[in-house]
Amino acid sequence: MAGLRKPDRGTVSVLGLDPRRDRAKIRQVLGVQLQDAYLHQALTAAELVELYRSFYPNPRSADETLDLVELSEHRDTMFEKLSGGQKQRLSVALALVGRPRVVILDELTTGLDPRARRRMWSAIEKLRIEGVTLVLVSHAMDEVNRLCDSLVLLDKGRIIAQGTPAEVTAQAQAADLEEAFVALTGRSLQDEEDL
Known part of the structure; x- marks a missing residue:
């Protein structure tokens, strides 16, 4: 769906767009959070959000984005100093900063403690209410049961x-x-x- 892999067969479209042919257009409507985040270690959470904001015509503000995933208090923390769960939440923030209409979330709550996991679920439920289509890739069946229609x-x-x-x-x-x-x-x- 994100155009990251070449399909071996079949077709896929996202909001009528072909992920391989319409890559630039897809990036404006699709957010992706991968299970493992590999981001610049020396940038702060806020700097990474600002960098990603620059990729979109109408992004969320950095404050709104960090608040959405409850990372406001870590805005000035370098990526390398964030805990595993905080890195995961920042990865979700970067997937959401461009106000995507469709979001792929790969193992959304990996590395999150139970309290952070439930807060992340609440954030995702708010996005659903806003009309964002969520594609959740997960082995956590309680998460699938709660978040998936x-x-x-x-x-x-x-x-x-x-x-x-x-x-x-x-x-x-x-x-x-x-x-x-x-x-x-x-x-x-x-x-x-x-x-």
């Missing part, structure tokens, strides 16, 4: 189930999404993370 369960690149969390759970005749995953794939979530 619909889901696609993949196994080795193949769709094995799709629908609302309740529909997928019912399809697998399971008590919850985690049990549904195990029932539909024959593997536990831990096995999946170890692949």
Whole structure:
């Protein structure tokens, strides 16, 4: 969807745009937070947000962006000095600074403590209310259940189930999404993370 990989087959469009052909246009409507952030170590959180703001015609303010992910008090902290969870939240902030209409969130709450995780969920729920389309990539089924209106369960690149969390759970005749995953794939979530 972000045009970072060449597809081996099939097609995808984001808001009618081809991610490979319309790269410049895609960057204006799509925000991406990858699981691992590799950012300039010597820049502060605020400097990184300001740098990313310069890429967009109508970005959020640096203050609004940092506040959205509760990093205002760390605005002057260099990236290398941020904790793992703070780096993760900054990565989300950078995905949101351009006011994207679609956001890909890859393992959104990796490295966050339970309190920070719940606050991040609240921030994401606010974006949903604003009409932002969120694509969440996650092994955390409680997170998927809370944040997703619909889901696609993949196994080795193949769709094995799709629908609302309740529909997928019912399809697998399971008590919850985690049990549904195990029932539909024959593997536990831990096995999946170890692949």
